Amino acid sequence: MTTADLFLQQAINGLSLGAMYSLLALGFTLVYGIMELINFSHFNVFMVGSFVAMVTLQMFGLSGQDTILTGLPLVGVMLVAFLASMTLCGAIGVAIERFLLRPLRAVKGPAAMITTIGVSYVLFNAVLLSIGADSKNFPNPLPPLTFAIGGAVLRLREILIWIISLVLMGGLTYFVQFTRLGKAMRATAQDPEAARMMGVEVDRVVMTAFFVGSALAGASGMIFGLYYNLSKVDIGFAAGLRAFTAAVLGGIGNVPGAMVGGVLIGLIEALSGQVVGTAWTDVIIFGILVLVLVFKPVGLMGRVAPNKS
Amino acid sequence: MSRDGSLLLEFTNVNTYYGDLHALKNVNYTIGKGEIVSLLGGNACGKSTTMKTIMGIVRPATGTVIFDGKPIEKLPTSERVKLGIAPVLEARRLFPRMTVYENLEMGAYTQPRGARFSEDLERVYSLFPRVKERRNQLGGTLSGGEQQMVAIGRALMARPRLICMDEPSMGLSPLYVEQVFDIIQEINKQGTTIFMVEQNANMALSIAHRAYVLQTGAVVLSGTAAELRVNPLIREAYLGELKVDVAA
Known part of the structure; x- marks a missing residue:
């Protein structure tokens, strides 16, 4: 491989990682946008999502990378695994909101945020106890179909990840821009009290933000498994922190910002791993986070305090 | 005008608190169908709290709020919007x-x-x-x-059957203030009842049928707009007879 091919290859990898971070970052940004809460349980909802996808694929008799599916069975199995992981994660998100955070809604200060840290540890330890601490092989039934782009290789896996991510992000954008509930979400993010006085039921909006954000984390968790061919109980922390950085980089609370921030972080991770060395990846990513917070605290696409005049 | 004497909104002995702050003290208002009723008073007298109490953003500690014959003080905001x-x-x-x-x-x-x-x-x-x-x-x-x-x-x-306006003239140029008040009158003529909080007492009393005057959370004066316009206390405190009225 020439240097140019290496960069192209890393850009392809980076786009897949970026898609994963974008989907995960959206959950942080949706919840933060609505209720100014950093939801640390999101880290491990993502991890649970990857295990739900893994177990679902195993229920179809798949294990490891030996069983290859094609055609309709492949599409069907993939779709079922994505839907299972998204639905279950969405339900977990809704349960966290309904039973643990809603009772704290009126409490000022960091109580809700600290609760989400606690929930994160509960999820982590539940998986640790039931599945174990070692890395699990993630079934991958995709045929080893590849396309050459110059000297770089584009795998079917990448195409699948990109299509799924584009569909989900396109769907989210449509939902937020054009549906009644989506508009209520935007209105609530911009001025919660005014939205309430338009007749918006804030509880419903908050619950929707948790459901959608957590479902996207489920999809992201499945993408993690497909990308690395493994899942592990501690994957939520590194991926979650990078996705959170992506949300801050794009401007927390800003939906397109989270998408762009995620792709940027993915590309930075892949390319810096190539150029500087993977040992430096976290230094570079979190160095960027610090620089953004110092020089442009509202993020690349964020706005200064909302204009309420 | 569809003023037939029946009540649309009624506050009975309403007390509202923000923590220790007693924001509304045993307040009574009645607003008839088809009326424009204005709520006058200086800063922090409880005008905005009144609006928030009607909309359900704050709940009264005691007292009742009746809208069109129904108690609404326990209803969530969205239900109140649905009622009109x-x-x-x-x-x-x-x-x-x-x-x-x-x-x-x-x-x-x-x-x-x-x-x-x-x-x-x-x-x-x-x-x-x-x-x-x-x-x-x-x-x-x-x-x-x-x-x-x-x-x-x-x-x-x-x-809506009732529009609650909080300071509609605030921050507007005199030309817009005129326009906005014309429109408010027009909307009222088309049948919507208006309850309006306003610092600009001159303008408010020029279109209102009745008004209440709030001071530190309590109603100190009420009457028809015509009565209040000639009330010496009002003329001194709110209509700028002795002070320069910056809003006019």
Whole structure:
């Protein structure tokens, strides 16, 4: 491989990682946008999502990378695994909101945020106890179909990840821009009290933000498994922190910002791993986070305090 | 005018607190169907708390709030909007990053979509041709006067029976103040009851049928607008007979 091919290859990898971070970052940004809460349980909802996808694929008799599916069975199995992981994660998100955070809604200060840290540890330890601490092989039934782009290789896996991510992000954008509930979400993010006085039921909006954000984390968790061919109980922390950085980089609370921030972080991770060395990846990513917070605290696409005049 | 003497909104011995602060002290208001009733008073006298109590943003500790014969003080805000109470908020509070059209849609949030929505939209556009021109612009990019038109239009989209206005003249140029008050009168003539908090007592009393005067959370004076306009206390404190009235 020439240097140019290496960069192209890393850009392809980076786009897949970026898609994963974008989907995960959206959950942080949706919840933060609505209720100014950093939801640390999101880290491990993502991890649970990857295990739900893994177990679902195993229920179809798949294990490891030996069983290859094609055609309709492949599409069907993939779709079922994505839907299972998204639905279950969405339900977990809704349960966290309904039973643990809603009772704290009126409490000022960091109580809700600290609760989400606690929930994160509960999820982590539940998986640790039931599945174990070692890395699990993630079934991958995709045929080893590849396309050459110059000297770089584009795998079917990448195409699948990109299509799924584009569909989900396109769907989210449509939902937020054009549906009644989506508009209520935007209105609530911009001025919660005014939205309430338009007749918006804030509880419903908050619950929707948790459901959608957590479902996207489920999809992201499945993408993690497909990308690395493994899942592990501690994957939520590194991926979650990078996705959170992506949300801050794009401007927390800003939906397109989270998408762009995620792709940027993915590309930075892949390319810096190539150029500087993977040992430096976290230094570079979190160095960027610090620089953004110092020089442009509202993020690349964020706005200064909302204009309420 | 559809004033038939029956009551639309009634506060009976309402007490509202913010923590230790006693914001409304045993307050009684009655607002008849078809009336324009104004609430006058200085800063921090409980005017905005009154609005928030009607909308259900704050709940009274004791007392009852009756809307059209039904107690509403325990209902959530969204239910009150469905019953026909719509706000025009202090400082307009448009959704700054939503278009004017989307702001109007939010006003109609509790209303079914379809023919009625288009009808209401046309009504707002004919009352405010400027709003129609600006319909694709973001709320935050409009001038104060234009924002006030959208804010009133947004309230009308809810097909309200009662509009609660919080300082409709605040921050507007005198020309817009005139226009806004003309429109308020027009909306009232078309059958909507108006309860209006206003610092600009001159303007408020010129269009209101009745008014209440609040001082540190208690009603100290009430009567018809004509009575209050000649009341020496009002003339001194609110109509700028002795002081320079900056708002006029």
